[in-house]
Amino acid sequence: MSIVEKIQQAAVNSLSNLYNQEFNASDFQVNQTKEEFEGDYTIVLFSLLKKTGQNPAALGEQLGNTLLNNYADLFSQYNIIKGFLNLTIKDNFWLQILKEQFNNARYGKMEPNQKKVMVEYASPNTNKPLHLGHLRNIFLGWSVAEILKANGNTVYKSCIVNDRGIHICKSMIAWQKFGNGATPENTKTKGDHLVGEYYVKFNDAYKAEIKELIAAGMDEKTAEKESPIMKAAQQMLVDWEAGKPDVMELWAKMNGWVYAGFDETYNNIGADFDKTYYESNTYLLGKKTVEEGLQKGVFVQDADNSVWIDLTTDGLDRKIVQRKDGTSVYITQDIGLAQQKYEEYKIDQSIYVIGDEQNYHMKVLKLIAEKLHLPNAENIYHLSYGMVELPSGKMKSREGTVVDADDIVKEMIDTARQHTEELGKVKDFEPSELVQLYKTIGLGAMKFYLLRVDPKKKMIFNPQESIDFHGFTGPFVQYTYARIKSILRKEPVSNQAIEFSTLLPLEKDLLVSIEQFQSILQQAAAELNPSALAIYVFNLAKTFNSFYTAHSIANAESSEKKQLRLQLAQMVSNVLKTGMGLLGIQVPERM
RNA sequence: GGCCCUGUAGUUCAAUGGAUAGAAUAGAAGUUUCCUAAACUUUAGAUACAAGUUCGAUUCUUGUCGGGGCUACCA
Structure with a gap:
């Protein structure tokens, strides 16, 4: 259970007793306390005022007191400012996480569940090479699939190739x-x-x-x-x-x-698929479905033999599903393929990573599937992402402004090499290690740049900015990881449990952040949104860098502190590695 | 015309209806006898406009003004 859930549970119990009423966790809005106030987590009281008939100050006192008395192992103090009850969590709670998890490389990942999900992504045409837009699609689809796996789902990555x-x-x-x-x-x-x-x-x-x-x-x-x-x-x-x-x-x-x-x-950028469908094999699928649809009265046949579905009552149009010459249109084969996916894999959810220009199409597809009562029709989900644009506007093949995928990847890797050489930190690296490093950094920058934005929103790809290795970027996180590993090579972490005492603010910040990892993973899965993870990983790295500058690990004030910080550093490195891994980004041991 | 999405610092992005709207970058000023300065610290800077709902609105509703997408017997 996360700390937020623990607080909610404690609050539910406390108020239920005090007021003899039903409360549930969602009644309590728990936020991280803003920096300018004392405390770790904050319960917002406003929404509870009506139900309890109290004013904020009185309710805050009552709740704060009860929490402190009944959950003495969890809370150390509280304060109330306006309608906010700020709670300070005991250091021991954070230290316990460290004690139990510092050696757990899988920290944050969840146990397997029964759910099966298919993620369809990439889905290129075979008449021209991949471009920047495909890269957003591919990185997004791959990452979403891995995030779902990390949440315990069985995931199948699929691709439909438009080969005819x-x-x-x-x-x-x-x-x-x-x-x-x-x-x-x-x-x-x-x-x-x-x-x-x-x-x-x-x-x-x-x-x-x-x-x-x-x-x-x-x-x-x-x-x-x-x-x-x-x-x-x-x-x-x-x-x-x-x-x-x-x-x-x-x-x-x-x-x-x-x-x-x-x-x-695909190989170069680390994309992979469990199943590839070819349109040349699927384009005839759905004919049977058209028959059935006619029988069921979902479809109607016009005098010229073309078959239609009327979606005007759903706010859409009349849509053709079969031409007058009897051939399938795009949507028909999609219906057929949707059925085939289900039959082959018995999936609970079918996710389509497709650009938002096809919102209408996917809406129609799902509606038709539902009207036909196809199994799992309601679990068709269109993960609609925004187009990638250039600072000069949309990419247009006619104007030759389309950014080729292979070119841009190569450019990123070249830039990584150039920049690394300038810094001159890699004199003792083997040539093969260097090749690997440039690729790790270049691709890492690229992936992070495309994944750090909310998928739903269109984004601007600025070539100059994308190859920046400072700030909110993949290489920033990679660098943080490499620095940690550098320390851990020199100063091994003791496997013995150590009794710690109190935490400095930055030490606690790190543990608070680490504690949130699993919640972020769940959120990223629920929203099918890798950017939540990218933002999280960046913030964790940033906090670590501040900590690193302010406190010495190797020369800590005491041996106890040193061990604490080593374990802390190790946990941060594990989380960074796992988090970046779910974005499809590797982290180097040195850079 | 109809339907959908969108408008936040100079720029690129954040913010389950909650406190003084966060980052990054660009700008200004600093930090290296000390674990990697691809780092850190300080500073200045924004919710398109107008109503409404609410104790409270960047977030929800309506309108205005911008930007984009879809609306093929193409895929």
Whole structure:
């Protein structure tokens, strides 16, 4: 039980006795006491005034007194300012945590429970490489999955690869036309980048053709339709759906290049999946669902045979679920896949990490699933995150402002190397250790920068700021960790329990913060919000740095103090490592 | 047009309806014979506007003004 819950429980018991009424924990708002007041935690009294018929001062006295008398092991003193009852927790409480947990590397993580969750994330198209927006998605999805695991859930990470459709055919046509047999090997180009180049070439050729046709007297709309290269792409899609062998072969070959490229990127940034779905396998799913939906009267068929769902009573529109030619649309296969996920894994919750531009789509998906009474429909959850923008505005492929994922990662690692070399602290490092260190720092900075913001909000990616290694950044936390490890290498922690006495303010601050770790983990899981964890870890590191500057560990005032501080430092390092790990960020032993 | 999101220091971000709105960075001033100065300390600086609900509003409601997204027989 957390200290906040303990306080709430104690308050419930106290007031229930005093007033012979029912109170529950949520009646008591317990906050950390503001720095300018004396105390550790504060009970806000205002909301209790009506129920007790007291004024704040009287109620505060009464409650404070009772708590002090009945929970003498927990509270040492209290004071009341306006409607706030400030409580000071006994040092012994904090010291007890240290005593029991200082050697527990798993501190904060929870025991396994029965819940199974799937987190779908990344979900790229195979016609171009990953970009900065994908990185936010990937870091977020991965971290949320790990946070849920740390809370005891069984988690499956999944990915749906968008490997079919007109966009893929565009790259294929352009490669046929302009490729001259180019392969990743003979061009020394990463496969996803190579395919992306042909996607761009297609669009260039397409634009040129339109221009030509317009010059020949055609109007723009017709020109767009009559462009030979576009017609060829459309024909290719038809051929693909018909399974034409040479088209299938080319498709498999080029997708293979892309997958190899993606795998390299995933590997490099530490993303992994338990299950990968391919749209080419799922796009026919959901046809049966359409049948059933018609039977149930959830869907209606128009005269031209297209199938629709009317969501106007839910404040949305009429939405198509099957074309007049009988083919599935995007949402149909999503319904099918949602069912398949459930059947395969019997999941209790299905989380989709998808940008907020698809809010409407996901709302429709869930509504349809509910109306069809699909199992676990109510547990479909769209983890909607905001777009990543540049200081100059939105990324636009047309204007060439899209930040490539591989490029930016490389740039971060390069900057880490450059900066580390300037500091000149790594003269005795092995070359392999250096490579690892630069990657740890560069990726750490990148991940922290993208995860420290509330996922729901759109964010600005400022290239200059993102490679800053000072302040609210990943490297700041990593540095704190490395400093602790440096001490612990020289001064081993004794495994013997030590009887401690009293705590200095900064020592207590650290323990108060450490105590909150599990609550933060629970909060991050409940909100599916890694930024809560990032902020927490940063604050803990900051507190430690203040402590480090103010008090010596190795040359502490007494051997008892030294042991206390060593254990404290070890606990901080454990929490930092666990917390950063859940963000997908490694921490170096030295830097 | 309809639906949804959003507006906090110069900038990027915090704040389950609670105390004097926190950080970081940029600015100003300092700290190294002492465990890693990628650090620490001090300082100045903000809730778009207007009503309402409340003991109390950055938070909830309404309106005004900004910014963004969605609204395809695309995915």
